[in-house]
Amino acid sequence: MKIYLNGKLVDKREAKVSVFDHGFLYGDGAFEGIRSYNCRVFRLKEHIDRLYETMHTLMIDPHLTKKQMNDVVLATLRANKIKDGYIRLIVSRGEGDLGLDPRKCFGRPNVICITDKITLYPPELYQQGMAIITVPTVKNVPNALNPQLKSLNYLNNILAKMEATHCGYNEAVMLEENGYIGECTGDNVFIYKDGVLSTPHLGRLKGITAAAILELAAKIKIKVFEGYITRHEMYNAGECFLTGTAAELIPIVKVDGRTIGEGRPGPVTKKLLDAFHQLTKKDGVKYSF
Numbered sequence: 001m002k003i004y005l006n007g008k009l010v011d012k013r014e015a016k017v018s019v020f021d022h023g024f025l026y027g028d029g030a031f032e033g034i035r036s037y038n039c040r041v042f043r044l045k046e047h048i049d050r051l052y053e054t055m056h057t058l059m060i061d062p063h064l065t066k067k068q069m070n071d072v073v074l075a076t077l078r079a080n081k082i083k084d085g086y087i088r089l090i091v092s093r094g095e096g097d098l099g100l101d102p103r104k105c106f107g108r109p110n111v112i113c114i115t116d117k118i119t120l121y122p123p124e125l126y127q128q129g130m131a132i133i134t135v136p137t138v139k140n141v142p143n144a145l146n147p148q149l150k151s152l153n154y155l156n157n158i159l160a161k162m163e164a165t166h167c168g169y170n171e172a173v174m175l176e177e178n179g180y181i182g183e184c185t186g187d188n189v190f191i192y193k194d195g196v197l198s199t200p201h202l203g204r205l206k207g208i209t210a211a212a213i214l215e216l217a218a219k220i221k222i223k224v225f226e227g228y229i230t231r232h233e234m235y236n237a238g239e240c241f242l243t244g245t246a247a248e249l250i251p252i253v254k255v256d257g258r259t260i261g262e263g264r265p266g267p268v269t270k271k272l273l274d275a276f277h278q279l280t281k282k283d284g285v286k287y288s289f
């Protein structure tokens with residue numbers, strides 16, 4: 001396996017960064033998770049744009065243009081001959097001293113690209129649907145750590161994930177500060193009822209997969225709503241599913257012990273999943289090797 005590290009494609013064993021990297025010491029950095037389908041990188045521009053927005057807020061300059069970052073992703077995929085894969089693009093603050101101050105990071109940011117294959121949840125759950133629970137840890141508030149930042153600091157989500165797995169569930173629903181539905185630890189939440197597909201407008205990362213699902217829903221004339229969603233509404237939804245680059249689209253059939261709809265993946269979920277698969281076949285930046 002070849003890893004892109006600061007301008008070079010190196011062997012996995014040689015892909016190492018300093019223990020003084022503030023990405024390691026403090027979670028100071030930005031990342032993206034991206035997928036490619038049959039030699040097409042899905043929504044690559046959107047991912048690169050979001051990466052640069054995170055870096056802009058963190059004031060990290062990768063010393064690469066967006067075009068060059070785009071080419072980093074394609075070169076890593078080519079080097080590993082990956083047709084269908086998951087891409088992890090990381091820009092960490094770089095090497096500094098033991099203090100927090102990014103100005104003391106004399107080195108350049110570390111730019112890393114890893115390409116691999118992953119499925120987030122066990123395959124059978126995509127067929128049967130998954131059960132999830134709400135957890136005590138709430139989403140970071142926007143004025144502390146804005147959910148829009150896809151930063152290397154994921155403790156908020158990791159704590160929630162641990163609460164779910166500790167109770168025997170694969171995934172957690174995190175509420176935002178007022179107790180409305182926020183999102184899961186790496187996925188956005190959707191519910192469907194009476195012809196309307198709803199997703200929270202606050203307390204969530206604006207996922208690129210979620211945006212694609214909202215577009216597809218509008219195209220097949222399903223009404224969409226972005227706003228406050230309560231647990232009560234989620235429990236009484238006809239259908240529910242999660243979206244994310246790693247997870248893709250996974251049906252949810254139980255939340256906090258309440259059965260959702262018929263207790264199996266619903267027709268709208270299946271329709272959107274099918275439309276999403278069609279989209280990944282034609283959308284995307286092409287590459288070859």
Ligand SMILES: *Cc1c(COP(=O)(O)O)cnc(C)c1O
Nearest residue numbers: 186187188205207208209244245
């Ligand atoms: C990455 C991520 C998502 C999903 O976003 P996509 O752009 O669809 O991959 C949702 N929530 C969190 C917390 C994430 O980190």
